[in-house]
Amino acid sequence: MLDKTGIAKRIAKEVQDGYYVNLGIGIPTLVANYVREDIEVEFQSENGVLGMGPFPFEGEEDADVINAGKQTITTLPGASFFDSATSFSMIRGQHVDLTILGAMEVAENGDIANWKIPGRMVKGMGGAMDLVASAENIIVAMMHTNKRGESKLLKKCSLPLTGVGCVKKIVTNLAVLEVTEKGFKLLERAPGVSVEDIQNATEGELIVEGNVPEMII
Amino acid sequence: MISKKVNSVSEATEGIGDDMTFMFGGFGLSGIPENAISALVKSGVKGLTCISNNAGVDDFGLGLLLHQRQIKKMISSYVGENDEFERQMLSGELDVELIPQGTLAERCRAAQAGFPAFYTPAGYGTEVAEGKETREFDGKMYVLENAFKADYGFVKAWKGDEAGNLIFKGTARNFNPNMCGAAKITVAEVEELVPVGTLDPNQIHIPGIFVQRIFQGEKYEKRIEQRTVRTKNE
Numbered sequence: 001m002l003d004k005t006g007i008a009k010r011i012a013k014e015v016q017d018g019y020y021v022n023l024g025i026g027i028p029t030l031v032a033n034y035v036r037e038d039i040e041v042e043f044q045s046e047n048g049v050l051g052m053g054p055f056p057f058e059g060e061e062d063a064d065v066i067n068a069g070k071q072t073i074t075t076l077p078g079a080s081f082f083d084s085a086t087s088f089s090m091i092r093g094q095h096v097d098l099t100i101l102g103a104m105e106v107a108e109n110g111d112i113a114n115w116k117i118p119g120r121m122v123k124g125m126g127g128a129m130d131l132v133a134s135a136e137n138i139i140v141a142m143m144h145t146n147k148r149g150e151s152k153l154l155k156k157c158s159l160p161l162t163g164v165g166c167v168k169k170i171v172t173n174l175a176v177l178e179v180t181e182k183g184f185k186l187l188e189r190a191p192g193v194s195v196e197d198i199q200n201a202t203e204g205e206l207i208v209e210g211n212v213p214e215m216i217i
Numbered sequence: 218m219i220s221k222k223v224n225s226v227s228e229a230t231e232g233i234g235d236d237m238t239f240m241f242g243g244f245g246l247s248g249i250p251e252n253a254i255s256a257l258v259k260s261g262v263k264g265l266t267c268i269s270n271n272a273g274v275d276d277f278g279l280g281l282l283l284h285q286r287q288i289k290k291m292i293s294s295y296v297g298e299n300d301e302f303e304r305q306m307l308s309g310e311l312d313v314e315l316i317p318q319g320t321l322a323e324r325c326r327a328a329q330a331g332f333p334a335f336y337t338p339a340g341y342g343t344e345v346a347e348g349k350e351t352r353e354f355d356g357k358m359y360v361l362e363n364a365f366k367a368d369y370g371f372v373k374a375w376k377g378d379e380a381g382n383l384i385f386k387g388t389a390r391n392f393n394p395n396m397c398g399a400a401k402i403t404v405a406e407v408e409e410l411v412p413v414g415t416l417d418p419n420q421i422h423i424p425g426i427f428v429q430r431i432f433q434g435e436k437y438e439k440r441i442e443q444r445t446v447r448t449k450n451e
Protein backbone atom coordinates (compact mmCIF):
# COMPACT_ATOMS: atom_id res chain seq x y z
CA MET A 1 0.00 0.00 0.00
CA LEU A 2 1.22 3.50 -0.77
CA ASP A 3 1.27 6.55 1.47
CA LYS A 4 0.53 10.02 0.10
CA THR A 5 4.15 10.46 -0.97
CA GLY A 6 3.97 7.16 -2.84
CA ILE A 7 0.87 8.31 -4.71
CA ALA A 8 2.68 11.52 -5.66
CA LYS A 9 5.75 9.55 -6.83
CA ARG A 10 3.63 7.29 -9.03
CA ILE A 11 1.78 10.22 -10.59
CA ALA A 12 5.07 12.00 -11.22
CA LYS A 13 5.82 9.25 -13.77
CA GLU A 14 2.86 10.46 -15.84
CA VAL A 15 4.45 13.88 -16.30
CA GLN A 16 6.18 14.13 -19.67
CA ASP A 17 8.78 16.41 -21.20
CA GLY A 18 7.32 19.74 -22.35
CA TYR A 19 4.21 19.50 -20.21
CA TYR A 20 2.47 22.47 -18.59
CA VAL A 21 0.91 21.04 -15.44
CA ASN A 22 -1.68 22.32 -12.98
CA LEU A 23 -1.44 20.80 -9.51
CA GLY A 24 -4.32 20.89 -7.05
CA ILE A 25 -4.06 21.28 -3.30
CA GLY A 26 -2.99 18.31 -1.12
CA ILE A 27 -1.34 15.20 -2.60
CA PRO A 28 -1.08 16.79 -6.08
CA THR A 29 1.17 19.55 -4.72
CA LEU A 30 3.69 16.86 -3.70
CA VAL A 31 4.01 15.61 -7.29
CA ALA A 32 6.32 18.51 -8.17
CA ASN A 33 8.98 17.06 -5.86
CA TYR A 34 9.27 13.77 -7.77
CA VAL A 35 9.24 14.74 -11.44
CA ARG A 36 12.29 13.42 -13.33
CA GLU A 37 15.08 15.96 -13.45
CA ASP A 38 16.02 15.33 -17.07
CA ILE A 39 12.72 16.70 -18.45
CA GLU A 40 11.40 20.25 -18.78
CA VAL A 41 8.07 20.86 -17.08
CA GLU A 42 6.32 24.08 -16.01
CA PHE A 43 3.85 24.20 -13.17
CA GLN A 44 0.87 26.52 -13.41
CA SER A 45 -1.01 27.79 -10.40
CA GLU A 46 -4.43 29.21 -11.20
CA ASN A 47 -4.01 32.30 -9.02
CA GLY A 48 -1.67 33.57 -11.73
CA VAL A 49 1.79 32.06 -12.09
CA LEU A 50 3.49 29.79 -14.57
CA GLY A 51 6.93 28.45 -13.75
CA MET A 52 6.47 27.85 -10.05
CA GLY A 53 9.55 26.88 -8.07
CA PRO A 54 10.08 25.42 -4.60
CA PHE A 55 9.13 27.06 -1.31
CA PRO A 56 11.32 30.06 -0.43
CA PHE A 57 14.14 29.91 2.08
CA GLU A 58 13.23 31.24 5.48
CA GLY A 59 13.27 35.03 5.48
CA GLU A 60 12.76 35.22 1.70
CA GLU A 61 8.97 34.79 1.72
CA ASP A 62 7.05 37.34 -0.34
CA ALA A 63 3.35 38.01 0.41
CA ASP A 64 2.94 38.86 -3.28
CA VAL A 65 4.16 35.47 -4.52
CA ILE A 66 1.90 32.59 -3.51
CA ASN A 67 0.30 29.50 -5.05
CA ALA A 68 -3.39 28.56 -5.21
CA GLY A 69 -3.07 26.98 -1.77
CA LYS A 70 -2.01 30.43 -0.51
CA GLN A 71 1.44 29.06 0.33
CA THR A 72 4.49 31.23 -0.22
CA ILE A 73 6.46 30.02 -3.26
CA THR A 74 9.30 31.04 -5.54
CA THR A 75 9.50 31.26 -9.32
CA LEU A 76 12.01 29.69 -11.71
CA PRO A 77 13.78 31.43 -14.61
CA GLY A 78 11.26 31.86 -17.44
CA ALA A 79 8.32 32.23 -15.06
CA SER A 80 5.46 34.64 -15.67
CA PHE A 81 2.65 36.25 -13.68
CA PHE A 82 -0.79 37.00 -15.08
CA ASP A 83 -4.35 37.92 -14.10
CA SER A 84 -7.09 35.41 -13.24
CA ALA A 85 -8.95 35.69 -16.57
CA THR A 86 -5.71 34.92 -18.44
CA SER A 87 -5.02 32.05 -16.06
CA PHE A 88 -8.36 30.45 -16.85
CA SER A 89 -7.88 31.12 -20.55
CA MET A 90 -4.88 28.78 -20.24
CA ILE A 91 -7.08 26.23 -18.50
CA ARG A 92 -10.34 26.44 -20.48
CA GLY A 93 -8.42 26.96 -23.71
CA GLN A 94 -6.67 23.62 -23.10
CA HIS A 95 -3.18 25.05 -23.11
CA VAL A 96 -2.43 23.18 -19.89
CA ASP A 97 -1.42 19.59 -20.71
CA LEU A 98 -2.09 17.81 -17.44
CA THR A 99 -4.29 18.48 -14.44
CA ILE A 100 -3.77 16.60 -11.20
CA LEU A 101 -6.33 17.06 -8.46
CA GLY A 102 -7.81 15.43 -5.39
CA ALA A 103 -11.35 14.11 -5.00
CA MET A 104 -13.85 13.00 -2.40
CA GLU A 105 -15.60 10.66 -4.86
CA VAL A 106 -15.14 9.44 -8.44
CA ALA A 107 -17.79 7.48 -10.32
CA GLU A 108 -17.19 4.71 -12.84
CA ASN A 109 -18.36 7.01 -15.66
CA GLY A 110 -15.71 9.62 -14.78
CA ASP A 111 -17.89 11.97 -12.71
CA ILE A 112 -16.03 13.69 -9.88
CA ALA A 113 -17.15 15.29 -6.60
CA ASN A 114 -14.73 17.30 -4.51
CA TRP A 115 -16.18 20.63 -3.41
CA LYS A 116 -19.10 20.27 -1.04
CA ILE A 117 -20.62 18.04 1.64
CA PRO A 118 -24.16 19.42 2.05
CA GLY A 119 -24.83 20.70 5.56
CA ARG A 120 -21.29 19.98 6.76
CA MET A 121 -18.57 21.41 4.63
CA VAL A 122 -18.92 24.08 2.01
CA LYS A 123 -15.60 25.57 1.08
CA GLY A 124 -16.31 26.06 -2.59
CA MET A 125 -15.01 24.71 -5.85
CA GLY A 126 -12.26 27.25 -6.46
CA GLY A 127 -10.87 26.49 -9.91
CA ALA A 128 -11.78 22.78 -9.88
CA MET A 129 -14.92 23.07 -12.04
CA ASP A 130 -13.08 25.03 -14.73
CA LEU A 131 -10.21 22.54 -14.64
CA VAL A 132 -12.26 19.36 -14.88
CA ALA A 133 -14.63 20.75 -17.52
CA SER A 134 -11.78 21.72 -19.80
CA ALA A 135 -8.72 19.53 -19.34
CA GLU A 136 -8.17 16.64 -21.75
CA ASN A 137 -5.86 14.87 -19.35
CA ILE A 138 -7.02 14.68 -15.74
CA ILE A 139 -5.48 12.46 -13.08
CA VAL A 140 -7.14 12.15 -9.70
CA ALA A 141 -4.88 11.60 -6.70
CA MET A 142 -6.69 10.27 -3.66
CA MET A 143 -6.95 7.55 -1.04
CA HIS A 144 -9.00 4.59 -2.25
CA THR A 145 -11.35 4.74 0.76
CA ASN A 146 -12.50 7.53 3.09
CA LYS A 147 -11.81 7.82 6.82
CA ARG A 148 -14.72 5.50 7.57
CA GLY A 149 -13.27 2.86 5.25
CA GLU A 150 -15.90 3.40 2.56
CA SER A 151 -14.96 3.24 -1.12
CA LYS A 152 -14.41 6.53 -2.94
CA LEU A 153 -14.63 4.79 -6.33
CA LEU A 154 -18.35 4.50 -6.79
CA LYS A 155 -21.04 3.47 -9.24
CA LYS A 156 -22.48 6.96 -8.87
CA CYS A 157 -21.28 9.96 -6.86
CA SER A 158 -23.39 10.72 -3.77
CA LEU A 159 -22.00 14.25 -3.26
CA PRO A 160 -22.70 17.30 -5.45
CA LEU A 161 -20.68 16.98 -8.64
CA THR A 162 -17.71 19.06 -9.69
CA GLY A 163 -17.78 17.77 -13.25
CA VAL A 164 -19.36 15.05 -15.39
CA GLY A 165 -17.56 12.27 -17.24
CA CYS A 166 -14.18 13.97 -17.06
CA VAL A 167 -11.77 11.83 -15.04
CA LYS A 168 -9.51 9.63 -17.15
CA LYS A 169 -7.10 8.16 -14.62
CA ILE A 170 -6.99 7.61 -10.86
CA VAL A 171 -3.99 6.88 -8.68
CA THR A 172 -4.81 5.75 -5.14
CA ASN A 173 -2.91 4.18 -2.26
CA LEU A 174 -3.98 0.79 -3.67
CA ALA A 175 -4.02 1.03 -7.45
CA VAL A 176 -3.77 2.82 -10.76
CA LEU A 177 -7.08 2.76 -12.62
CA GLU A 178 -8.34 4.01 -15.94
CA VAL A 179 -11.92 5.17 -16.44
CA THR A 180 -13.39 3.26 -19.40
CA GLU A 181 -16.87 2.97 -20.85
CA LYS A 182 -17.38 -0.23 -18.85
CA GLY A 183 -16.00 0.99 -15.53
CA PHE A 184 -12.70 1.27 -13.63
CA LYS A 185 -10.07 -0.74 -15.46
CA LEU A 186 -7.35 -1.90 -13.08
CA LEU A 187 -3.96 -1.06 -14.59
CA GLU A 188 -1.55 -1.54 -11.69
CA ARG A 189 -1.54 -2.73 -8.08
CA ALA A 190 0.34 -0.92 -5.32
CA PRO A 191 3.20 -2.96 -3.79
CA GLY A 192 1.85 -5.72 -1.56
CA VAL A 193 -1.77 -5.16 -2.54
CA SER A 194 -3.80 -7.96 -4.14
CA VAL A 195 -6.49 -7.69 -6.80
CA GLU A 196 -8.89 -8.92 -4.14
CA ASP A 197 -7.93 -6.08 -1.78
CA ILE A 198 -8.66 -3.59 -4.56
CA GLN A 199 -11.93 -5.31 -5.45
CA ASN A 200 -13.04 -5.10 -1.82
CA ALA A 201 -12.27 -1.38 -1.66
CA THR A 202 -14.01 -0.53 -4.94
CA GLU A 203 -17.78 -0.06 -5.04
CA GLY A 204 -17.95 0.78 -8.74
CA GLU A 205 -17.45 -1.73 -11.54
CA LEU A 206 -13.84 -2.97 -11.49
CA ILE A 207 -12.48 -4.48 -14.68
CA VAL A 208 -9.59 -6.91 -14.23
CA GLU A 209 -7.97 -8.26 -17.36
CA GLY A 210 -5.21 -10.85 -17.16
CA ASN A 211 -2.30 -10.40 -14.81
CA VAL A 212 -2.30 -6.97 -13.23
CA PRO A 213 1.29 -5.81 -12.69
CA GLU A 214 2.57 -4.28 -9.47
CA MET A 215 3.43 -0.63 -9.93
CA ILE A 216 7.04 0.45 -10.15
CA ILE A 217 7.83 3.56 -8.17
CA MET B 218 -3.55 64.11 -18.54
CA ILE B 219 -6.86 63.39 -16.88
CA SER B 220 -6.21 63.12 -13.17
CA LYS B 221 -7.82 60.32 -11.18
CA LYS B 222 -6.03 61.15 -7.98
CA VAL B 223 -7.96 61.56 -4.75
CA ASN B 224 -6.28 62.63 -1.55
CA SER B 225 -7.61 60.16 0.93
CA VAL B 226 -9.35 56.85 1.30
CA SER B 227 -12.50 58.66 2.49
CA GLU B 228 -12.55 60.70 -0.73
CA ALA B 229 -11.96 57.45 -2.65
CA THR B 230 -14.98 55.79 -1.08
CA GLU B 231 -17.32 58.78 -1.46
CA GLY B 232 -20.82 57.81 -2.59
CA ILE B 233 -20.88 54.34 -1.09
CA GLY B 234 -24.15 53.31 0.54
CA ASP B 235 -26.17 50.47 2.02
CA ASP B 236 -27.30 47.58 -0.20
CA MET B 237 -24.72 48.26 -2.90
CA THR B 238 -22.71 45.65 -4.82
CA PHE B 239 -18.93 45.85 -4.49
CA MET B 240 -16.11 43.98 -6.20
CA PHE B 241 -12.87 43.29 -4.36
CA GLY B 242 -9.62 42.18 -5.96
CA GLY B 243 -7.32 39.69 -4.27
CA PHE B 244 -6.66 35.97 -3.97
CA GLY B 245 -6.66 34.84 -0.38
CA LEU B 246 -5.08 37.81 1.37
CA SER B 247 -2.73 38.55 -1.52
CA GLY B 248 -3.47 41.75 -3.42
CA ILE B 249 -6.53 42.77 -1.42
CA PRO B 250 -7.46 46.47 -1.18
CA GLU B 251 -6.61 46.71 2.53
CA ASN B 252 -7.16 50.44 2.90
CA ALA B 253 -10.53 50.50 1.16
CA ILE B 254 -11.73 47.58 3.27
CA SER B 255 -10.72 49.43 6.46
CA ALA B 256 -12.63 52.48 5.28
CA LEU B 257 -15.73 50.42 4.53
CA VAL B 258 -15.55 48.87 8.00
CA LYS B 259 -15.37 52.36 9.54
CA SER B 260 -18.18 53.69 7.34
CA GLY B 261 -20.61 51.08 8.67
CA VAL B 262 -22.32 50.56 5.28
CA LYS B 263 -24.39 47.40 5.39
CA GLY B 264 -26.51 45.05 3.32
CA LEU B 265 -23.62 44.67 0.90
CA THR B 266 -23.29 42.16 -1.90
CA CYS B 267 -19.58 41.40 -2.27
CA ILE B 268 -17.93 39.82 -5.29
CA SER B 269 -14.55 38.48 -4.27
CA ASN B 270 -12.76 35.19 -4.94
CA ASN B 271 -12.39 34.59 -1.19
CA ALA B 272 -13.87 36.01 1.99
CA GLY B 273 -10.74 36.85 3.95
CA VAL B 274 -9.90 35.31 7.32
CA ASP B 275 -11.62 35.95 10.65
CA ASP B 276 -9.65 39.07 11.55
CA PHE B 277 -8.42 40.38 8.21
CA GLY B 278 -9.60 41.22 4.73
CA LEU B 279 -13.33 40.82 4.07
CA GLY B 280 -13.51 38.91 7.37
CA LEU B 281 -13.58 42.36 9.01
CA LEU B 282 -16.77 43.31 7.14
CA LEU B 283 -18.31 39.91 7.87
CA HIS B 284 -17.52 40.27 11.53
CA GLN B 285 -19.56 43.50 11.65
CA ARG B 286 -22.38 41.83 9.68
CA GLN B 287 -22.08 44.39 6.89
CA ILE B 288 -22.29 41.75 4.17
CA LYS B 289 -25.64 40.36 3.07
CA LYS B 290 -24.38 38.24 0.21
CA MET B 291 -21.02 36.87 -0.90
CA ILE B 292 -20.25 35.76 -4.45
CA SER B 293 -17.01 33.75 -4.31
CA SER B 294 -15.29 30.60 -5.54
CA TYR B 295 -13.64 29.47 -2.32
CA VAL B 296 -14.48 30.42 1.23
CA GLY B 297 -12.51 28.11 3.52
CA GLU B 298 -10.30 29.37 6.33
CA ASN B 299 -12.99 31.57 7.87
CA ASP B 300 -14.97 30.30 10.89
CA GLU B 301 -17.24 33.35 11.21
CA PHE B 302 -18.11 33.06 7.53
CA GLU B 303 -18.99 29.40 7.93
CA ARG B 304 -21.11 30.15 10.99
CA GLN B 305 -23.07 32.92 9.24
CA MET B 306 -23.54 30.79 6.14
CA LEU B 307 -24.73 27.64 7.93
CA SER B 308 -27.09 29.69 10.15
CA GLY B 309 -28.55 31.36 7.07
CA GLU B 310 -27.59 34.93 8.09
CA LEU B 311 -25.35 35.19 5.06
CA ASP B 312 -26.41 34.44 1.51
CA VAL B 313 -23.60 32.73 -0.42
CA GLU B 314 -23.29 32.09 -4.13
CA LEU B 315 -20.35 29.85 -4.98
CA ILE B 316 -19.20 29.92 -8.59
CA PRO B 317 -16.22 28.47 -10.45
CA GLN B 318 -13.11 30.61 -10.19
CA GLY B 319 -12.65 30.96 -13.95
CA THR B 320 -16.30 31.96 -14.28
CA LEU B 321 -15.83 34.59 -11.56
CA ALA B 322 -12.85 36.05 -13.41
CA GLU B 323 -14.62 36.00 -16.75
CA ARG B 324 -17.82 37.59 -15.38
CA CYS B 325 -15.60 40.48 -14.28
CA ARG B 326 -13.78 40.62 -17.59
CA ALA B 327 -17.08 40.47 -19.52
CA ALA B 328 -18.38 43.45 -17.54
CA GLN B 329 -15.15 45.30 -18.26
CA ALA B 330 -15.23 44.43 -21.96
CA GLY B 331 -18.92 45.07 -22.67
CA PHE B 332 -20.08 41.48 -23.11
CA PRO B 333 -23.46 40.77 -21.47
CA ALA B 334 -22.78 37.03 -21.16
CA PHE B 335 -20.61 34.17 -22.37
CA TYR B 336 -20.63 30.38 -22.59
CA THR B 337 -18.28 28.32 -20.44
CA PRO B 338 -17.89 24.56 -19.99
CA ALA B 339 -17.28 25.04 -16.25
CA GLY B 340 -20.05 23.68 -14.06
CA TYR B 341 -22.02 21.94 -16.77
CA GLY B 342 -23.97 19.05 -15.24
CA THR B 343 -23.48 20.39 -11.69
CA GLU B 344 -25.69 22.46 -9.39
CA VAL B 345 -23.88 25.58 -10.62
CA ALA B 346 -25.66 25.20 -13.96
CA GLU B 347 -29.13 24.76 -12.46
CA GLY B 348 -31.64 27.18 -13.98
CA LYS B 349 -29.11 28.45 -16.52
CA GLU B 350 -29.27 28.23 -20.27
CA THR B 351 -27.03 25.54 -21.76
CA ARG B 352 -25.97 25.01 -25.33
CA GLU B 353 -23.95 22.56 -27.38
CA PHE B 354 -21.01 23.69 -29.49
CA ASP B 355 -19.08 21.07 -31.49
CA GLY B 356 -20.44 18.25 -29.39
CA LYS B 357 -19.58 19.76 -26.03
CA MET B 358 -21.99 21.34 -23.54
CA TYR B 359 -21.62 24.89 -22.20
CA VAL B 360 -23.39 27.07 -19.61
CA LEU B 361 -24.42 30.68 -20.23
CA GLU B 362 -23.04 33.01 -17.55
CA ASN B 363 -23.81 36.73 -17.20
CA ALA B 364 -21.44 39.63 -16.77
CA PHE B 365 -21.39 41.07 -13.25
CA LYS B 366 -23.05 44.37 -12.43
CA ALA B 367 -21.48 46.27 -9.56
CA ASP B 368 -21.52 49.76 -8.10
CA TYR B 369 -17.90 49.95 -6.97
CA GLY B 370 -14.82 47.91 -7.72
CA PHE B 371 -12.02 48.10 -5.16
CA VAL B 372 -8.66 46.99 -6.50
CA LYS B 373 -5.09 47.10 -5.31
CA ALA B 374 -1.99 47.55 -7.46
CA TRP B 375 1.72 47.85 -6.72
CA LYS B 376 2.38 51.12 -8.53
CA GLY B 377 0.15 53.65 -10.16
CA ASP B 378 0.18 57.22 -11.40
CA GLU B 379 -2.20 60.16 -11.25
CA ALA B 380 -3.64 59.18 -14.65
CA GLY B 381 -4.83 55.92 -13.10
CA ASN B 382 -2.34 53.67 -14.91
CA LEU B 383 -1.57 50.55 -12.89
CA ILE B 384 1.21 48.01 -12.51
CA PHE B 385 0.72 44.90 -10.41
CA LYS B 386 3.28 42.71 -8.66
CA GLY B 387 3.57 38.92 -8.57
CA THR B 388 0.47 36.89 -7.86
CA ALA B 389 -1.06 39.91 -6.10
CA ARG B 390 -2.28 40.73 -9.61
CA ASN B 391 -4.97 37.97 -9.70
CA PHE B 392 -8.51 39.40 -10.08
CA ASN B 393 -7.48 43.04 -9.76
CA PRO B 394 -6.94 43.82 -13.47
CA ASN B 395 -10.14 41.97 -14.45
CA MET B 396 -12.19 44.10 -12.04
CA CYS B 397 -10.87 47.42 -13.34
CA GLY B 398 -13.64 49.05 -15.33
CA ALA B 399 -16.06 46.24 -14.46
CA ALA B 400 -18.03 48.31 -11.92
CA LYS B 401 -19.58 51.77 -12.29
CA ILE B 402 -16.69 53.23 -10.30
CA THR B 403 -13.27 51.61 -10.01
CA VAL B 404 -11.26 52.66 -6.97
CA ALA B 405 -7.60 51.70 -7.18
CA GLU B 406 -5.27 51.84 -4.22
CA VAL B 407 -1.54 51.52 -4.76
CA GLU B 408 1.52 50.98 -2.61
CA GLU B 409 3.27 53.74 -4.47
CA LEU B 410 1.65 56.60 -6.35
CA VAL B 411 4.26 58.05 -8.71
CA PRO B 412 4.20 61.25 -10.81
CA VAL B 413 2.87 60.91 -14.37
CA GLY B 414 5.62 60.22 -16.84
CA THR B 415 7.50 58.03 -14.39
CA LEU B 416 5.96 54.74 -15.48
CA ASP B 417 7.06 53.26 -18.80
CA PRO B 418 3.94 53.10 -21.03
CA ASN B 419 5.18 49.70 -22.30
CA GLN B 420 4.93 48.26 -18.81
CA ILE B 421 1.41 49.40 -17.87
CA HIS B 422 -0.88 46.47 -17.04
CA ILE B 423 -4.10 48.50 -16.80
CA PRO B 424 -4.54 51.83 -18.61
CA GLY B 425 -6.02 54.65 -16.54
CA ILE B 426 -9.22 54.75 -18.60
CA PHE B 427 -10.47 51.80 -16.52
CA VAL B 428 -9.89 53.63 -13.23
CA GLN B 429 -11.96 56.50 -11.79
CA ARG B 430 -10.16 57.11 -8.49
CA ILE B 431 -6.63 56.36 -7.36
CA PHE B 432 -4.87 56.87 -4.05
CA GLN B 433 -1.80 55.69 -2.21
CA GLY B 434 -2.70 53.40 0.68
CA GLU B 435 -1.62 54.67 4.07
CA LYS B 436 -0.13 51.32 5.06
CA TYR B 437 -0.03 47.73 3.92
CA GLU B 438 0.13 44.80 6.27
CA LYS B 439 0.31 42.26 3.40
CA ARG B 440 -0.41 39.37 5.70
CA ILE B 441 0.74 35.89 4.61
CA GLU B 442 -1.90 33.21 4.99
CA GLN B 443 0.27 30.07 4.66
CA ARG B 444 3.92 30.78 5.36
CA THR B 445 5.79 27.85 3.82
CA VAL B 446 9.59 27.80 3.72
CA ARG B 447 12.45 25.36 3.28
CA THR B 448 15.73 25.32 5.17
CA LYS B 449 19.05 25.99 3.45
CA ASN B 450 20.31 22.41 3.59
CA GLU B 451 17.19 20.91 2.01
